[in-house]
Amino acid sequence: MVNFTQVLTGERSMTLHRLQRVSSDYLVTLVVVAETENLSEAASLLGISQPAVSQQLKALSQAVGERLHERSGHGVTLTRAGRELARESAPLLRGYRGVMEYLSSLEKGEAGVLSVAASNTVAAHVLPNWLIKFRRAYPGVRVSARSTNSELVVSSLDNGEMEVGLIESPEYSHSKELVERVIGGDELVLACSPSLFDFTLPEVSYSEIEHLPMVWRESGSGVRSTVEAAMVKAGIFPRTVFELAGGEAVKEALVAGLGVGFVSSLAVGREVEDGLLKLAMVKELGRITRAFRIISRPFDELSIPARSFYQLVVGKP
Numbered sequence: 001m002v003n004f005t006q007v008l009t010g011e012r013s014m015t016l017h018r019l020q021r022v023s024s025d026y027l028v029t030l031v032v033v034a035e036t037e038n039l040s041e042a043a044s045l046l047g048i049s050q051p052a053v054s055q056q057l058k059a060l061s062q063a064v065g066e067r068l069h070e071r072s073g074h075g076v077t078l079t080r081a082g083r084e085l086a087r088e089s090a091p092l093l094r095g096y097r098g099v100m101e102y103l104s105s106l107e108k109g110e111a112g113v114l115s116v117a118a119s120n121t122v123a124a125h126v127l128p129n130w131l132i133k134f135r136r137a138y139p140g141v142r143v144s145a146r147s148t149n150s151e152l153v154v155s156s157l158d159n160g161e162m163e164v165g166l167i168e169s170p171e172y173s174h175s176k177e178l179v180e181r182v183i184g185g186d187e188l189v190l191a192c193s194p195s196l197f198d199f200t201l202p203e204v205s206y207s208e209i210e211h212l213p214m215v216w217r218e219s220g221s222g223v224r225s226t227v228e229a230a231m232v233k234a235g236i237f238p239r240t241v242f243e244l245a246g247g248e249a250v251k252e253a254l255v256a257g258l259g260v261g262f263v264s265s266l267a268v269g270r271e272v273e274d275g276l277l278k279l280a281m282v283k284e285l286g287r288i289t290r291a292f293r294i295i296s297r298p299f300d301e302l303s304i305p306a307r308s309f310y311q312l313v314v315g316k317p
Helices: 004-008 013-020 024-036 039-046 050-064 080-107 120-125 127-137 150-158 222-234 247-255 269-273 304-314
Strands: 069-072 075-078 113-119 142-148 164-167 179-192 214-217 240-244 261-264 278-282 288-296
Touching (some): 024 050, 024 075, 039 050, 050 080, 113 150, 120 127, 120 142, 120 247, 127 304, 142 150, 164 304, 179 222, 179 247, 179 304, 214 222, 214 247, 222 288
Parallel strands (some): 113 142, 214 240
Antiparallel strands (some): 179 261, 179 288
């Protein structure tokens, strides 16, 4: 009689060598046969033909060096060696069933993790609505969301830390493995507290406001990089007085009258409505618009939760 504990611990090296050439599928087949005691029923559960089941049992018997099953009038009966090997192999079937149940849960939105990083503007004004829709459709998926500037969003995707990114900066390069698609956009406008400078017209020349302190977002932000590119093109080189991290900090500084600064039109609707901020376009710069983009690895390489989120945002790839 073969002692399968000895086989698995290397004490029967010749038998172990033979078993290593046998697919784990054969061991799963043996366990299913042990459960059903019927080759036809086992074949149906495994999704293969009955002759294939018989062939796998034969190959397994040859590898072990002992007969593992016998036909009976009511089906099939495992020998003592077959029962022992089936018992040792049962965790394979449990693991396989666990994997299949997990994959089924992923497809139904009952499991998995969605990791998404978004630049601050997108995270504050666009992403929440998408996440609400995603959670309604896939309530079992855990969402890991991060808000940061565009440069760090790209970096988190390049290094594999996050799976999907949402940014607005056009010039941040990323690895060739990442692809992108435009999903919307906004306009960047000059904002200021009426107590500091009251815009009477929707358009001002830069000479009218160049004496005022300029409040900037931190280096790496989409707002700052887009506006700076437009200023360089127009031959304007402002002096930075305040540099603050995050759009909310800049907005609060502008409301407090610390200076003028550029903000997303999406970010200041309430402050404009309440009369806390006035908006204008700088003549020399014209309208400053930018596109929001979703970036990720190719669709087929994404996890199931990431593919589901991508399709929710942009439709079919």
